Every structure is written in C-alpha cells, then in structure tokens.
Amino acid sequence: MEQNFFRLTPQQALQELHAASGGLTSAEAAQRLAKVGPNQLAEGQKKSALAVFAGQFKDLLVVILIAAALISMFSGNLESTLVIFAVLILNAVLGTVQYFKAEKSLESLKAMSAPTAKVLRDGQRQEIPSSQVVPGDIIELEAGDLIVADGRLLNSWSLKVNESSLTGESEAVEKISSAISGEKVALGDQKNMVFSGSLVTYGRAVMVVTATGMETQLGRIASLMNQTQQRKTPLQKNLDDFSGKLAFLILVICAGVFLLSVYRSGMTILDSLMFAVALAVAAIPEALSSIVTIVLAMGTQKMARQNAIIKELKAVESLGSVQVICSDKTGTLTQNRMTVQNIWADGILTRGTDLELANDAQRALLKIALLDSDATLGHTAGAAAVGDPTEVALVQLGAWFGVEEQAYRAQHPRLSELAFDSDRKLMSTLHDTDEGPTLYTKGAMDVLLARSTRLLTSQGPVPLTPELRAQIEQVNRQQSESGLRVLAFALRPLPSARLLTLEEETDYTFVGLISMIDPPRPESVQAVADAKRAGIRTVMITGDHKTTATAIAKQIGIFGEGDQALDGVELEGMSDAALDEVLPKTAVYARVSPEHKIRIVSAWQRRGCVVAMTGDGVNDAPALKKADVGVAMGITGTEVSKDAAAMILADDNFATIVKAVLNGRSVYANIRSAVQFLLSGNMAAILAVIYASLAGLSVPFQPVHLLFINLLTDSLPAIALGMEPARPGLMDQKPRDPNASMMDRPMITRVFGQGLMIGVASMIAFYIGLAEGGAALASTMAFATLTLARLFHGFNCRGPESIVRLGLGSNPYSLMAFGIGILLLALVLFVPALEGLFLVAPLSSANLMWVLGLAFAPTLCIQISRLIRGK
Template identity: 70%
Template sequence: MSKPWFSRSPEDTLSELRSTPAGLSAQEVQQRMEQYGPNKLQEGKRKSVAVLFLEQFKDLLVIILLIAAVISALTENVESTIVIFAVLILNAVLGTVQYLKAEKSLESLKAMSSPTAKVLRGGVRVEVPSAEVVPGDIVLLEAGDLVVADGRIIENFSLKVNESSLTGESEGVEKDAAPIDREQVALGDQKNMVFSGSLVTYGRATVAVTATGMNTELGKIAALMNQTQQRKTPLQKSLDDFSGKLAVVIMAICAVVFALSIFRSHMGVLDSLMFAVALAVAAIPEALSSIVTIVLAMGTQKMAKQNAIMKDLKAVESLGAVSVICSDKTGTLTQNRMTVQKIYADGKLLEGKDLELANTPQRLLLKIGLLASDATYDPADGSSIGDPTEVALLQLANAFDVEEELYRQYHPRLRELAFDSDRKLMSTLHQLDGVPTLLTKGAIDVLLGRSTKLLTSEGPVPMTEERRAEIMAVNEQLSNEGLRVLAFAQKEMDGIRDLTLEDENDYTFVGLVSMIDPPRPESIQAVADAKTGGIRTIMITGDHKVTASAIARQIGIFQEGDTALSGVDLDAMSDEELDQILPHVSVYARVSPEHKIRIVSAWQRRGCIVSMTGDGVNDAPALKKADIGVAMGITGTEVSKDAASMILADDNFATIVRAVVNGRSVYANIKNAIQFLLSGNMSAILCVVYASVMGLSVPFAPVHLLFINLLTDSLPAIAIGMEPARKGLLRHKPRDPKEPILDRGLLQRIFGQGLLIAVPVMAAFYLGLSYGGPAAASTMAFATLTLARLFHGFNCRGEESIFRLGFRSNPFSLAAFGGGVLLLLAVLFIPGLNTLFQATALDMTHLLEILGLAFLPTLIIQIFKLIRGR
C-alpha cells in the first residue's frame, strides 16, 4: 500500500502530480475510496434505546421505590403496587425520550461539504458527490464554490478564500500556488492550501486533494469535539448530591421505623413493612425530576420569545450562575462587515461621512475605490459579492449617491493587473477626462515607496521625506486604533496598452482609507449590563491583537490595567502561569480552537460558570466545553449551533444578558418549587414517624401519598415555575455554583413548614379515629394533607407575602389550586375512585374541619411574612 497522500513528502507529491496530469482513473478512485473511505466525518457512538431505558432505573431512589412496590405486592396491596410500577415506568420513558432529544450528533459537520465537486478524472471534467472525493483528486474551484476537502493549490488564478467558518474572521485570504520546482516547494505553507468548509469568494484554482474526512482540518475539529466532555450543570450536581443523601437517609429512617413498628407496637412483619413503604413513598419526591424538567421547559419557551433558543433544558438554570462570558469578536460583538471609518487626503484626516466631493484628492480617492475593485453591491437589498474591504468602498460611494454600475460603465476597465499577495497591489487602467490613467490601491508601505508625487487640492507636489513621514504617522495613528488602512495612488499613462509590473512605479499618491469591522451598537450596553450583574466579558478572536484590543476598548471590555495575549503568548505559558495572569487578561488574539478550550478550562478551574459565544466551526469545541455554549442563529454555522446549549435567533449579544436574567428567575422558581415539594413531603414523613412511634395505625396508604406527590402537588409546583421574573435580578451577583440548592436556610424552611403542616394533619387523623376508626382517620389525614399542600403553594411563590406578590400576577397558581381541589373532591366522592384510593365517605362537618385545619399553616406563614416584610 502506498503512503497516505496527506503524509507524503514534497517529492512524492510532485512526482504523482506529474504522473497524473489528467487526474485519477476510475480504478485509482476505487482503490483510494477503499483505502480512505468516503469523504465524511465520523459520527459519535450512540446508545440503544433499550440501554437508555434500563439506565433510568440505576438511580438509588428508583431502586427504593422498586423495593416498595415489591413489598406492596407481598402485602397484597394491589392498588399501591400498580400505581408505583406505573410511576416508575412513566418516569423511565420520559427520561429516555429526554435523553434522545438532547443527544447531539455531528451530522451538520458532514453537511459542510457541498453536494457535488468538480474534479478532473481521466482527462475529463466531471461533477461527483463530495463524499466520493478522494486524496489525490484534482479539484477545480471557482468563485462561489464550497471547498470539499483540504488540498494543495497547483494552479492559481487570483484565488481568494473566505475561511471564516474555520478561523472566525470575515476577511478573505489570498492564496498562492505551490511551485512545481521541487527545490522551492513548501508544503508547510498554508498560503498554498485550501481547507474543507471554506468558501471561494474570488478567482479560480486547480487543487490537488491532500486530505478528506476526519483527516481534514474540519475533521480535526470534529475529533476535538468528540474528546470534549460536557460538564454537568450546577443544578444537576446539586440534585444528584441531594438524591444520594436523601436515599441514604430514607433507608436509615425506614429501618428505624420498621424496628419501632415491630418492637414498640408489636405489629406483624407485613404491617411493619407497610409503615416502611409508606415512609419511603412519602419521603421520595417522585415528581421532582418531572417538575424541574417542566419548569425548565417553561423557561425555555419564555426565552425563545426573546430570541434566546435553549437546546439543552438543564443549561437554563446555569445561566443564572454565569460569571464569565468568553465572546468571539467577529459577528458576535461586531457586525461582521467592514465599514469605512476615516480617510486621509489633501493633508486632512476626517471621517468617511465628511468626505467632500468638491475636493479633488478626496473625490479621486472615492473614484479609485470604485474603479479599482471587483466587488459588487446592491443598495436596494444590501447584498454584496466580493472582498469585504472592496464592498466597504462601494458602500462609501453609495452614501454619496454614486451609482456603482453606471459609474463603471462610464469609466470602463481597459486593462488590469490583478491583486497579488506578493506585490500587495491591484491596478486598473481607465480613461479619465480623456487621459489613460492607472488607478492603484494596496498596502501603504509598498505604494508610498513607489510614489514620487503627492496630490493636493492645488495639484501634484513632490513627495518629500517630510510628507512621507507625515503620511506614515497618520497610518500609525489609524493602525493603533485597530483600523485596517489601504493606500490609493494614480499615474497618467502614455497610452492604452497591456500593463506590466514596471508600470506600477512613479505614482502620484492620493490618500488613505481606513476601515474596521465595527462593534454592534447594542454590545456596548450589553457589556455594561453584564458588568452590573457581576459578569466578566472576555474577547477571544482570531484577529490581530491591536485590532482586537481597540474594539474591546470601544465596547468596554478592555479596561485600564487589563492586558491582551496572543496565541503565541499562550503557547509559551504553562497552565499555572495562565492561572496567575488570567484575571487581568481581557483580550485573546490569534487563537486556535485548542487555545479557546484552554481559556475556558482555566476559568472553570477558578470555579466559574463560563459561557462561550461564537459562530464559526473553530468555535464549536469551546462551545461544547463551556458550561453554556452560545451560537449565533443568523451567521452561525450549523456546527456551532449543534455544539451550543443556546442559540441567539437575532445574533444580539444583549440577548445573552436577558437570558441570564431569565436563567436567574428560572433557578429561583425551581428552588421555590423544591421548597414546596420537600416541605410537603416532610410533613408526610413526620406524620408517619409520629404514628409509628406512638403505635398508631398507618396514617396514609402508599396510594394516598403517590396521589399527592404526582397529581395535586404537581399543579402548584408547575405554577410556581411560571412565576414572573422579579425586578432587580441583574443587580445581584451570580450565585456560587458550589453552593448547594438545599442550603441551610432552605432546609430550615422545609423542616419548619413541614412541621407546621404535620400538626393539623395529625389533628385531623385523631378526629377521624374518634369518628370512625383507622379508615376514617386515614381519609381525614389524607384530605387535610392534600388541601394543606395546595394552600402551601401560595406560600412558596416567593419570599414575600401573597399580598405583595399579588394574587393575579401568577394566574397559574389560582388555576393549580382549583384543579387540585377538584381532583381531591373527585377522589373523595366519585364511586370507584374512592375505592381505588382507599377513601371513606365524609360528611359536611368533616369537610369543614378539613378546610379549617388545612388553611391554618398558610395563615400562620402569611402572617409571619407580613410581619417580616414590615
């Protein structure tokens, strides 16, 4: 087997190119397809649905419920057994569906290749599916083509390629051809390489494919994404920790209650087991996972209306803890288009909008920008084709009502010298006022050195050293502001003839035009708002350090005392050195995908919840690594959208700040919902433990507790999740991600409120005992607990009293209370249901007693909140 194409030496490469000038034969294509496989990117391994379903039963709390179901079956409690198994299967199905929906694939990476590619095979130009392109193929590229594989240029006709999907930068890259002289070939030079996923914006070229599929630069990014593991959100960690500790506590308490039931009250083993089952069902918040998912889903719907589309439900609450936003520059903080800023002509430095057409040098500056350009611009719809810097010049002309098409027709291009990255110049020949004139634009250092005169409003004057130094000083000033500077010059010719490189001398220098990819107007306010909320914004870009720092300073990211680092600087640093300087670095320039991951990881090592924004393929690994990856919905590649947790439908950085506010609100609502669920469960636990210690009958059948936990409790919990965001959330600092959701204050409220509810419930139990024995007592306790927890839903809407929160500010809470009451009445009075849920008949006196006892805890809590509020 021959060497892989992408690993061959220059001599091997040139030898094969010479031996196959007409491209590969059909037999060679087939051999290489077998050797390298199709031009596709690998998919990640997926678990089967059956495996995913079974994994849902690994949780310790689920195992406890399974044991409870088995014990219920042994005690011939059919109703409880059926309900418990139904709950477990339903939760497993929901968990499996949620995982499948959340699973990310790399299918969009494959879509980065165009459907077809033009290749030369057997001396014939043919179009083949991109998947069939193999190393060694000769691919023909033209303007508008998407590059389907990495390749080395062997023939180049002014090729310019947009590599923004890989580098993140909108500026086109000029390419060179690989020299056929084997002594001069330089395979390590990327200037004669094109890369998969890039777009040809100008010119054409013949390319020898060197790598396909996972061996391309795009494939390396795909592999990097596969290696990057997504981190659990703070809520996931907190709930996992809570579940584990709760399971241990439940098993310990169940064992104690089982022993007490046998030795203290002399119950039989099966009856004692029923006490343990009741306690397990009371303690396990069966609906907690579903409620959290529903609350998160409600939050995502609200955020979607504000142009923040959440792909990962679990990531919603992480937004509230975000303390660092690592943002890409191009297309995220900036507008992703070049715009003329300042011009210099006739000794004056002025804003582009202040250009004066009556001034001869300034008018000629605009004329050269129009005529010595290949781009096109349609002001009607804002569409453009060509190099962004040339488009910016056309937009400047349009601002002065100069029609590009008519002007070019009036001054047709007679000859041209195309732009060349070595010359750094582009020249075109036109008739201006009957005089053949060479118009040239390019790099200032080249063009200024070839100029012998300077155009002023008084006419051409000699280019002295003083005038040359003045122009260079202006260039330095503009460059320090992060602006890209183009120089313009003209030369009267002796006639209309073919141009030579020798003609690009003895110019009359006309002036300078500076341009920049400007910041989004809303980015400045968004960065300031983020700072108010205790969130640090970091710029990470592939642009030059000076340009990036200038933009960052304009937006408010780069502050006094901050510093900027380049990718080279990062490579020279160890992780320990980076950790030390990290708080002072606001800008990272000229960075690679690996650098971005390293920066995100460094902030995560400091315990920060990190958001990373971006739109290019090069951003995808860091988007996946970050706690919250944010992709651009309009300009973003499909790869970045797949890797992200959130997509901005409007590409507006300010939308991130609004999403953070919603994330904080969602977290607060989840915390309130957990308080509601666990305080209710605590009341049931205390009742069961009390009955066991006092030798009483079981106060609740397992089916009672499942009814409360899954039905009547779910409605208020969901309503709490719909609570509107309170004002001032952005003025608070991000919460500590290490802080458990069940902090000391919440645990105290859960226990205190649970005890407050348990007292009237046991009072109802004793009333039932006096009326009609254990069956009536269990029904009275069940009804009182259900109604008390429905009332308790109003207490858990927020820290303030219901009067300050407002009854009508969350109509869902009223609907949840009404729905819960109707469900309770149905269980108590509809034949069949009362049998299934083991409820006995109650009269009006019993109902009034239940209502009074159930309302008492809420009355006490609301009075306490009113007093504390005052």
C-alpha cells in the first residue's frame, strides 16, 4: 500500500488515509465536539459586566469615599451622600466601559487571524473553523497553512514547518511522515509530529489530529501562563499605600477635632459632628480615584492612536517606570523573514544588492537561486509570499534585479527534482536550459564543496584547487561567525533529461555562496538607542542560536562592550544566586524555554526592577504575564500571547514601545500634578477647618461647599492637568524608582506650603465677611475665595516651571477648565435658585474685589518665586 500511496494525488491520498485511519464522520465529530467543547486556548472565564462593575469598588480610595458618604448620611446631609455615590457610580461605569472597549479591540485582532482547517469528513473535503476540529480528524496541510491542532503526519511531501511561535527559532523544521501499514499508524519521534500554532512554509502533508485546545503543546504553555501571578503596578502600590495612610490620618484628625469642639469650644455634639463631617469631606479627595482613572483612560486613547492597544488602564503608568525590556528576537526586534545579505562568486564577496548580472558566475548564482526553489512572491496587491523563508529570500533577490521568478521558471522548465532532506542537506532540480539539461543544487557548504571538482569563474570553469577550497571555507566561516546563514550553490550539465537519482549529486561545478539573515526592523536600532538614553536596559531572549542572536544584538545595539550571552543549557546549570550575579552583564539569552523566560524576568524583578516583556509567540506568553508589562504583537502574535499581555502593538512596531514609555512617563507626571493640585487644595480646607475649630469660630465651609469644590470645580482643572503635553527631556531622565512613594518629601512640602497659603487667604476672607455681615457672609466669602484660589492654583500645578516658561496657551484644556470653573462659581453665587441649595449669602462689589484679590494672591506669590528661581 505504501508504495502505491506515494503515487496518489493529495486528494486521493486523503481518501486512502481516511479509510486507513478510521476517520470521523460529521456526526461523530459533532458528538466529540459536544463532549470536549470548542478548541480554545486558555481564554479564561469571560467576566460579566456586573463582575467588572463590582470590581471597580475594590480600591481602598473608593472605600474611603463610601465611608465619607456614610458619615454624611448619618449627619443628615442627604445631598452630600447622593453626590458622593453618584461620583462612585460614574467612576465604576467609566472603568467598566474601558475594560470592555479593550476586550473588543482584542477580539477584533483575533478575528483578523482566526484560522481554518481543511478536513476530510464523510468522504468529502471541508474547510471548517479551527474551533470545530477534534481529535481523530484528518487534515490536509499546504504551504501557508496555520496548523490548528497537534497531530501525527500520515504522509508528507517535502514538508517544512516554522515552529517559531513555540520554540522561538525562525528557521523552518523539516518533518517526515510516519509509515502506513493497514489501519495502524506507526509512531515515531518528534519529526513526524506537527504542533498547533506552527506555520507550514513548504510542501504539503496529511495529518491525523491527536490533541486540541489545552491538551496541545501550545495549551500546556498556556496552562503555565495561567499559573503565573500578575504584579501590582507602582501606581497601584503608591495609591494603596497613600489611601491607607490617608484613611488612618483622617480618622485620627476627625476624632481629635470632634473632641476639641465638644470639650474645649463648648459646642454641641451636633455642631461638633458637623465640624468632623466638614473636615472628613475636606480631607477626602473625592475626585482623586475618578481623576486617576480618567487620566489613565486618556492615556490609553492617545496610545491607541499610536497603535498600542492597552488592555489594562494601569499598564499605562507601569510603562513609564519600566527599567528593563526583555524582548523576543524573532518578529519583534527582527522582521521574521530571511533577507539576503552577501554573495560570494568569482572570488568576490559583495552585498546581495551589488550583484552584477554581467558577471557570468554571479549571474549563474542568481539563476540557480531562482530555479532551484519553490517559493513565490505575492505579485498581486495584498498577496503574501508563499514558501520557505530561505527560498523567499532567494526569490526576493531576483526581484531586486527585475527578474520575476514564475516567468523565469517558465523559460527554464523543471524536468525532475530531488527534494531537500536533512540527511544529505541538499536540494536538486533538473532544468531545460540553453546549454541543455542542467542539474542545479543548493545546500550546506561543506557537503556541496566536497562533491565539487570545479569552480565557475567569469572566465569559465577552473579546477577546484586546495587553495580555492580553503578560500571558500574561510568566507563561509566569516559569514557564519557574523550570525548569517550560508547556502552553497552548484551546477552540473547532464547529457540528457532523465529522472534524477541520488547518484547524480556529484562532480559539480561550484558556483558560489549566498548568506542571509532575519534582519532587524529598521526602527529597532533607534528604539533601542532611545531606550538606552532613557536609562532602560534592553535584553534579548530568543530560541535561536547564540551566535545568530549575538550578531543581531550587536547590530541593534543591545550587545555592547563587556556584555555576554548565555544559552539555555548554561542557564539551566545556574542557581538563582549565580544568575543574579551575571544578570547585569548578560545582554542575550539564546536557546531558552518558556520556563527560562519566566526565570529571567523574575531575576530582574528580584533586583527591584519594573520589567516589560515583549513577544509574539506562544512560548512568550508565560513571561508576558509574569512581567510587570507584557507587550504582545497584534499582527504576528498568537492569541495566547495577546491574552497574556497588558498591551498589544497593533503595528508590531518595536519603536511603538518607546513611544508608550514616553506616554507612560507623561501620564505619571500628569497624575502626580493632578494629585498635587487636589491635595494642596484639600490641605487648604483642612487647615481652615482645624483653625476655626481651635479658635472657637463657626464652621467656615458647609459640607456642600466642599463637595462642590472637590467634585466640580476641582475635577475639571485636574483633568486638564492630565492633558498636559509631554515635557521636554522626559526620555533623558532615568526611570523613577518604583519603590519611591508618590508622596515624597518635596511633594509633601509643596502640598502643605501651597495649601497653607490658600488656607490663609480663605480665612482672611472669612474674617472680613464675619466683620461685615456675620457667619453666613463669612462662610460665603471663604467658600468663594477657596474655590477661586484653587482654580488659579491649577496653573501652578502644570509643572515646576513658571507659567511664562510653560506657556499659558500650551495646554488649552487648562484655560477651558478655568473658564468653566469660573462660570460654575458665578452660577452658585448669583443665581437665586441656587443660593438656598448651596447656603450662600449675597456678595457686594467690595466683597467680590476682596475675594478676587485674596484668591489670586497665592498664585501670584508662587509664580514670582518661580520666576526668581528660574533666573
């Protein structure tokens, strides 16, 4: 049967194989699919909208806001309670919408690359979605097909498979089918197995599915990914730490103010409770959680416009503090396609683009490259090249010189062929040429050189002397040591056309060498340089050979003076302590497994570094999830890698990562500015309330005043601060310490000092109002001064420089926020219907002038000091 089988067409072979292996009927496949479920990989349980919505309330700052609402409710202030809960719900809705928006973007990326399979069921060839494939299905594979399940080859025709998504190696692997005997499929080694997620680059085959979904090799890696725990971002840690300390401080201060009010000032318990409630509302930055979410959301939208899809809001900020990028090589730093670099013929080593068709030897070299290959370029719009990446590179070489491979092959038809196999390391084809039947062969240099007796030169063939052999070997060695893959080419005229045998592959005329490489992306060199300038270390992690990986790393700028490379075997023999010792000096890790990648990421994290991991393969997924920021490729990336990552590059452009880092740094700086703005304004209210309590004065601000300020007039300037353009020089700074608190000493000094100035101005207004019209006017003037002063203060928080240097119009959103804030304040002060709701008294022109002057005074002092300091 086996002898006849090799004479069948692929379609006839499918029928034979289906009968021999007991293939499924459609009904049997449906039953099996119903039992095992769709062929999906570790997508995890999809969260419901309710679960996502409920998850928005887990943040400690939100808990503080809920506590504030309860305090307001128990104090009888229903308006305050409703306003706080309204803000909480708005914040939760925003977070939920952003979550599902990111999920929708991810689903659209998946849909673009959803694979199908050609199966034989009920004696008919059908094309079905990969999710409907089940064990036992017979699948036909052709060049360009994505393998959708693990399987054993029943037969193959010169099959080569790119397994880079699993192994990280860009070079295709040859596969050999099992023997078929009756109904029993003989089992062999991994050479007759193909795996889900791999790509057929050459030949064709028929396989029987042995595993789908989580039972595949790809699925096992996905399981490893699911066992990996994600880490909190620096911002999460900072806000959690800040929220905890703030909650404790608020409780202590409120209790102290309540006791002082009752026992020292002689106030009633209700009045004292109102002081405590006012202080709590003043101290709690109600808008902080919402503002942080909004600023992060705006950051994601900006990055989406730059082809970076953010799945998690907080990943934006983490990017800004990245200190190490552990990057996959294939498809991430490189183009994932082989490209001819150099050629050697007629004793001349030159770049492929400098090949001279007038030189007989170089022209013959190009001729063999085109005819002794099966790859084709996409000659129509949108069509992709098909074939082994190495042969695609050879055909592309012809395209550089205007030679179209299909037309050229039609001029020199193929008469017979000997397919490539890994044992003899050669491929030969016989062609009808102007010189008669000619055998063209390409393959390993050492094998082909040993079978050659002559060397083709521009003057014709000459004897292949030991000196010439040594010269060829030297060129091959130099090219290989540079990380290039070298192929040798030779020809042999035959007296007549005939079926080729292995005995024909001898007595060659050696023609030349072609070296090629999977080239770096053009933007990778600049991106790595920008990352280095920003104090970010880039480390290459790949499944390729150490020599190749090191050569690429040197070209890109990752591997420099004093750096070293390790392979998986060396890494396996190292303890964690030994790895920690060599970690700073190791720029390249080659021949590594998924477990090794996680170990490398973990080692950097042990040093306290924020780590980003980039990649596109299934073998990258566990490390993508383990890293602080996982970055997957949106076009070439596998579904598992996209699911594991926090960010997806829609354009697969490594330089987009550097843009994301800049955006992340800018987002963090803007969040820090917004926090400074909110807290310094709140500090002014806190100091004013504490002073009034100690001085035995009436409450300077009603809770509804503080809620109006915190939730309305403060929110808009804070959001405007989140829109501040990236400051010059952000990428010239070192990454910030992820363990450093956002509330460091300089920040605390600014918050307290600026809050004190605004608080003093507010209390001066309070005293003026108290002298002119009593407690109601005093409270109104203090409220108006505090509100207006905080609106002016928004310009101070745009940056550490003076507004003259920053430019008043460089952030138009801050001007818009200021204008809207003024309008809202005017409505509260001058619309009669709102006077009762906000408990304000009418203001005279003199009162308004005092409010305006006192509110502007703190900003004037701050700006003058910055101008002096700048000079």
